[in-house]
Amino acid sequence: xxxxxxxxxxxxxxxxxxxxxxxxxxxxxxxxxxxxxxxxxxxxxxxxxxxxxxxxxxxxxxxxxxxxxxxxxxxxxxxxxxxxxxxxxxxxxxxxxxxxxxxxxxxxxxxxxxxxxxxxxxxxxxxxxxxxxxxxxxxxxxxxxxxxxxxxxxxxxxxxxxxxxxxxxxxxxxxxxxxxxxxxxxxxxxxxxxxxxxxxxxxxxxxxxxxxxxxxxxxxxxxxxxxxxxxxxxxxxxxxxxxxxxxxxxxxxxxxxxxxxxxxxxxxxxxxxxxxxxxxxxxxxxxxxxxxxxxxxxxxxxxxxxxxxxxxxxxxxxxxxxxxxxxxxxxxxxxxxxxxxxxxxxxxxxxxxxxxxxxxxxxxxxxxxxxxxxxxxxxxxxxxxxxxxxxxxxxxxxxxxxxxxxxxxxxxxxxxxxxxxxxxxxxxxxxxxxxxxxx
Amino acid sequence: xxxxxxxxxxxxxxxxxxxxxxxxxxxxxxxxxxxxxxxxxxxxxxxxxxxxxxxxxxxxxxxxxxxxxxxxxxxxxxxxxxxxxxxxxxxxxxxxxxxxxxxxxxxxxxxxxxxxxxxxxxxxxxxxxxxxxxxxxxxxxxxxxxxxxxxxxxxxxxxxxxxxxxxxxxxxxxxxxxxxxxxxxxxxxxxxxxxxxxxxxxxxxxxxxxxxxxxxxxxxxxxxxxxxxxxxxxxxxxxxxxxxxxxxxxxxxxxxxxxxxxxxxxxxxxxxxxxxxxxxxxxxxxxxxxxxxxxxxxxxxxx
Numbered sequence: 049x050x051x052x053x054x055x056x057x058x059x060x061x062x063x064x065x066x067x068x069x070x071x072x073x074x075x076x077x078x079x080x081x082x083x084x085x086x087x088x089x090x091x092x093x094x095x096x097x098x099x100x101x102x103x104x105x106x107x108x109x110x111x112x113x114x115x116x117x118x119x120x121x122x123x124x125x126x127x128x129x130x131x132x133x134x135x136x137x138x139x140x141x142x143x144x145x146x147x148x149x150x151x152x153x154x155x156x157x158x159x160x161x162x163x164x165x166x167x168x169x170x171x172x173x174x175x176x177x178x179x180x181x182x183x184x185x186x187x188x189x190x191x192x193x194x195x196x197x198x199x200x201x202x203x204x205x206x207x208x209x210x211x212x213x214x215x216x217x218x219x220x221x222x223x224x225x226x227x228x229x230x231x232x233x234x235x236x237x238x239x240x241x242x243x244x245x246x247x248x249x250x251x252x253x254x255x256x257x258x259x260x261x262x263x264x265x266x267x268x269x270x271x272x273x274x275x276x277x278x279x280x281x282x283x284x285x286x287x288x289x290x291x292x293x294x295x296x297x298x299x300x301x302x303x304x305x306x307x308x309x310x311x312x313x314x315x316x317x318x319x320x321x322x323x324x325x326x327x328x329x330x331x332x333x334x335x336x337x338x339x340x341x342x343x344x345x346x347x348x349x350x351x352x353x354x355x356x357x358x359x360x361x362x363x364x365x366x367x368x369x370x371x372x373x374x375x376x377x378x379x380x381x382x383x384x385x386x387x388x389x390x391x392x393x394x395x396x397x398x399x400x401x402x403x404x405x406x407x408x409x410x411x412x413x414x415x416x417x418x419x420x421x422x423x424x425x426x427x428x429x430x431x432x433x434x435x436x437x438x439x440x441x442x443x444x445x446x447x448x449x450x451x452x453x454x455x456x457x458x459x460x461x462x463x464x465x466x467x468x469x470x471x472x473x474x475x476x477x478x479x480x481x482x483x484x485x486x487x
Numbered sequence: 488x489x490x491x492x493x494x495x496x497x498x499x500x501x502x503x504x505x506x507x508x509x510x511x512x513x514x515x516x517x518x519x520x521x522x523x524x525x526x527x528x529x530x531x532x533x534x535x536x537x538x539x540x541x542x543x544x545x546x547x548x549x550x551x552x553x554x555x556x557x558x559x560x561x562x563x564x565x566x567x568x569x570x571x572x573x574x575x576x577x578x579x580x581x582x583x584x585x586x587x588x589x590x591x592x593x594x595x596x597x598x599x600x601x602x603x604x605x606x607x608x609x610x611x612x613x614x615x616x617x618x619x620x621x622x623x624x625x626x627x628x629x630x631x632x633x634x635x636x637x638x639x640x641x642x643x644x645x646x647x648x649x650x651x652x653x654x655x656x657x658x659x660x661x662x663x664x665x666x667x668x669x670x671x672x673x674x675x676x677x678x679x680x681x682x683x684x685x686x687x688x689x690x691x692x693x694x695x696x697x698x699x700x701x702x703x704x705x706x707x708x709x710x711x712x713x714x715x716x717x718x719x720x721x722x723x724x725x726x727x728x729x730x731x732x733x734x735x736x737x738x739x740x741x742x743x744x745x746x747x748x749x750x751x752x753x754x755x756x757x758x759x760x761x762x763x764x765x766x767x768x769x770x771x772x773x774x775x776x777x778x779x780x781x782x783x784x785x786x787x788x789x790x
Contacts, residue, residue, distance in 0.1 A: 055498065058505030065509055069516070132746040139535035139749070160536040160749070245622070305642040306621030445747035449728070457730040462642030465730050478556075485750060 089373050090120045091380060092144035096130040104393055112383045119376045138162045143368035145377040146384075149196050151187035151362045152258065155442040158190035164367040167193035169378050179387075179404045183360045183437045196364035197385040198403025200328070200394050203358050203431050204259045205348060206230070206251075207315060207333060207422060208322040211341035212237060221322075223347040223427065227267075227357075230322075230349045231296050237321040238300045250301045252314045252323035253293075255459040257451040259324070262359030262436050264289055266351025271479075276441045279479035282472040285352075290458060290468035297461055305460040316340065327428035328400035334420060345422040347431050360435040362403060401428050446482035450475060528755035535749040546756035557757065559732050560740040566648055567736065568715045571655045576707060579659040583666035584696075597667070604661035612724040616641070619650050641726060644733040651734060654721055662707045669703030670696065701780040709769055716765050737761050 095105055102125050109121045124144075126133060131153065137143045143162060157163040170177060177185065177194070181201050188196040206221070213220055218236055225233075234250025241247050261271055269285035272278065297304055308314050315323040316336035325333060325345075337343060348356040365381045367374060383389060387406045394402040395411035402411055408429055415425045441447070454475045457465035466474060491497045504511075529546060533539045550557050586597050618625050619640035627637045640650040673696065681691050697704075719738035722728060728735035728743070737757070744754040 055501055055505060058502065058508070062505060062508045062512075065512060069512065135535070135746055135749060139751070160534075162536070306639045309623050310617055310620050443748075446743075449743055449747060452727055453729045453732050453735070457642065457644075460642075462644070462730050463639050463646070464644040465642070481556075482748075485748060485753075 088118055088120065089376050090122050091146060091371070091373050091377050092122045092124070093380070094124045094126050094130075094134075094144040094147040096126050096148045099125075101125075101393075101399075108384065108389050108392055111389075112380060115383070116376070116379060119373075119380070121380065141370055143370060145368055145371040145373060146365055146381055147368070148199070149364050149366040151184065151196075151364055152440045152444050152448075154188050154195055154364070154366075155190045155440065156444060157366060158195045159442050161369055163195045164369045164371070164374060164377075165193050166195060166197070166367070166378075170194060173378075173382065175382065179406050181360070181401075181403070181405065181432060183432070183435050184362050184364075184403060186437050186439050187360070187362065188364050189439075196366040197381045199363040199365060199385065199390075200400040200403050201360055201362035201432060202327045202400045203348075203360050203428060203435055204254060204324050204326050205345045205427055205431065206322050207325045207329075207343055207345050209315070209318065209320075209341050209343050212318070212321040220344070221346045223430075225346070225349045227292065227349045227351055231292075231301060234296070234301045234322060235299055240300070246300045246303070246307065248318070249303050249307075249314075249320045250322060251296075252320040253302050253459070254324040255456045257448050257455075258361050258440075259357075259359050260451075260455070260459075261438050262348075263351070263357035265436055266348075266353055266355050266357035267292075268351070268353050272441065276439075277483060279476050279483060281479060282476035286472055287468055289351075290472065293459055294461075294468060297459075303460075305457070305462050315343075326400070330398050330400075330422065330425060333422075337421075343421050344424050345427055346424065347427050355436075356431065356434055358431045358435040359438055360432060361440075364403070398425060401432055441483075441486075443482040443486040446485065447479055450478035450482065454478065525755045526759055528752050529759040530756075531752040533752040533755075535751050539752075542752070546753050547760070549753070550756060550760065556732065556735065556740060560735050560737045563648070563733060563735060564716060564718070564737045567651060567655075567718060568712070570648065571652045572708075572711055572715055574652070575656055575659050575662065575711065576704065578656055579662035579707065580666050580700075580704070582659065583663045583670055584692075586663065586667055587670045597664075600663055601660040603658045604664075608720060609724055612721050615650075615654055615721070616725055642730055644731050647726060647730065647733050651718075651721065655715070655718075662711065665703050665707055666700065669700040673699045698781050702782055705772070705776055705780045709772055712768060712772070713765055716761065 093109070095101070097105070105123065105125070109123055113119065113121060130148075131150075134143065134147060138157070138160060149157060149163065154163075158165075169175075175197075180188075180198050184198050184201045185194065188194050188198060208221060210220065216236055218233060221230070221233060230251070237248060237250040238246060239248040264271060264281075264286050267285055267289045269281070269283050269289060271281050273280055293302075296302055303314070303320070308319055312319070313336055314320045315325070316333065318341070333343070348358055350356050365384055367377045367381060371377050384393075385403060387404050390402045390404050390407040391410045394400060395407045395414060398411060398414055402408060411429070412426060454466065454471045458468050458471035465471075491500045528539070530541060530543060531539045532542045532545070582600055586593060586600065617623075621627060621637055621639045621642070624640070626640065631637070638646050640646050677695050677699075678691060681695060686694070717738050718736050719742065722734045722736050722739050723742065726734045728739045738761075741754050741757050741761070744750050744757065748754075
């Protein structure tokens with residue numbers, strides 16, 4: 049009898065364990081029925097922002113829930129490995145109802161069928177698409193239909209330290225300048241110590257993949273062919289651009305990799321006189337610089353084609369095609385991207401360029417009222433008018449990995465790394481591999 | 488044949504299995520079934536969405552004939568294994584020999600040497616980024632005292648592997664503990680007999696110590712080999728596989744292929760190749776072990 053009951057207890061324990069394990073599998077959409085309106089519905093919303101933005105999102109969510117009392121928004125701000133997590137959830141079929149979809153990934157998500165095609169909903173509800181930036185519409189679309197609604201749109205400008213310019217008696221740069229002029233101006237700020245080590249550079253650049261799409265094109269080079277089925281990055285123009293930057297680096301105009309201290313932001317610490325920085329970086333730079341010096345921003349310089357190397361990219365919101373509450377999710381992203389919400393989320397603190405043109409007046413108002421630097425912040429909006437209309441291809445993830453391995457070392461240097469010519473050759477090869485793999 | 492014969496024995500066997508049911512469940516759900524699924528996926532072109540199409544050996548053909556990055560990953564992983572494992576084993580063993588002395592404060596030293604083994608992850612990787620910094624890192628400062636020019640540890644395609652090996656060797660403490668256990672199980676009367684016979688310390692090392700610790704050396708070799716082939720975290724955090732794919736280890740390649748490209752079939756095929764490679768090398772070591780591993784007091788195991 050004793051042995052029987054021992055086995056019985058163990059079997060019961062095993063059954064309980066099984067129950068616990070199956071209960072641990074998260075439900076794709078908790079609570080609620082599929083009823084639109086009237087019945088309580090919960091939608092999952094995931095952002096990928098800094099902690100400082102969470103209360104602002106919560107404010108907007110509060111307003112949405114007040115207007116739509118039958119919908120509850122389950123909000124999560126994901127911070128690490130966000131995009132890899134979304135991909136895993138996509139494969140596992142447990143995507144959130146609404147999530148932050150950067151425009152790099154629109155076609156990636158769309159080709160996998162993870163995001164909802166919003167074209168019919170936009171038509172049905174008369175969403176004012178003309179209020180969006182044309183370049184961003186192109187980035188949020190796949191095969192002509194929109195798959196996301198815009199949050200913000202960003203590009204990169206050049207911030208400069210006015211105090212250092214004054215100290216060296218150099219005139220402030222104007223938006224008329226070219227890349228050669230930028231190099232000449234920056235060279236004047238290079239300072240070395242007694243041992244010949246550079247203690248101040250002229251410029252800090254971004255070696256990332258997406259801003260360079262514009263920089264290369266501004267000098268007449270192309271990256272892909274017309275329909276992005278072939279990579280043509282290995283061209284004479286691109287080689288010239290890379291050689292130009294390499295020469296700047298050799299003169300100490302921008303820091304070689306490993307030259308600046310780890311953990312210290314170069315611009316706010318006076319290590320460089322100018323820096324590439326995004327439209328999203330106004331608030332952060334202001335916080336970091338504080339009272340140390342006065343700074344302003346100027347547009348990206350013109351390349352050999354006479355155009356500026358402006359690559360736009362942005363944040364947007366997508367709905368999961370597997371969402372059990374697409375109607376409610378749609379109402380939510382419409383609310384999130386309304387002019388009012390955009391004012392609250394973006395323009396009120398000049399986070400970056402708002403995704404709606406109708407929110408720009410508010411943005412400009414805030415920019416001018418605070419008298420906070422950078423005074424010339426309107427330049428980001430102006431640059432958006434001249435931005436290259438770039439659509440990020442489906443294989444952008446692979447392109448990015450190849451870029452960081454091959455092109456970034458060619459730009460920022462490092463002993464024993466491939467030089468510009470070999471890097472371009474390898475990059476074209478890997479890029480074409482990526483295109484082939486995505487078929 | 489294998490079933491227990493009596494009712495009592497059956498009941499006890501059932502109890503036994505029920506006791507380990509939690510582990511069996513976990514093993515099946517999180518290890519066995521995913522591994523089998525992965526082996527299956529290796530022969531498909533699955534991309535995380537759509538149909539799972541069987542394509543036979545196409546993934547493997549592509550891998551071995553049409554993928555430069557695969558060969559680069561294999562090459563850098565092998566370089567790391569060969570560059571780290573033998574020095575790691577020797578260093579761990581040497582430190583264990585030193586730690587086996589009964590001097591005052593020896594416990595303190597053993598703790599110090601073991602500490603790196605319990606520190607892991609992102610914090611360690613970031614600490615090493617400070618150490619390896621070209622201009623302001625400790626390592627280059629110390630080398631500077633000897634007049635050695637500054638090395639760009641993490642941005643030089645030739646030195647980055649050395650940096651990784653140094654990071655690996657910093658963690659030999661975990662192997663050291665196991666060697667120490669082995670060393671302390673050698674009966675001291677063997678040493679006494681050797682002293683009486685007039686053996687010098689070197690002879691004692693080669694004739695007594697090493698032969699009798701071959702079981703722990705074997706253990707550390709096998710576990711070390713398995714772990715070293717799978718190196719991932721430090722490369723992923725510090726260099727993302729670069730510069731120029733110089734630290735693009737097998738696992739980093741598999742991670743990118745899985746989570747960035749979502750080429751799950753191809754990544755499973757790579758994982759299967761890695762599995763078979765480690766399995767093959769481990770089998771070779773196991774097969775040759777009967778020749779050099781001496782189990783004291785145990786039954787001789789035939790190969």
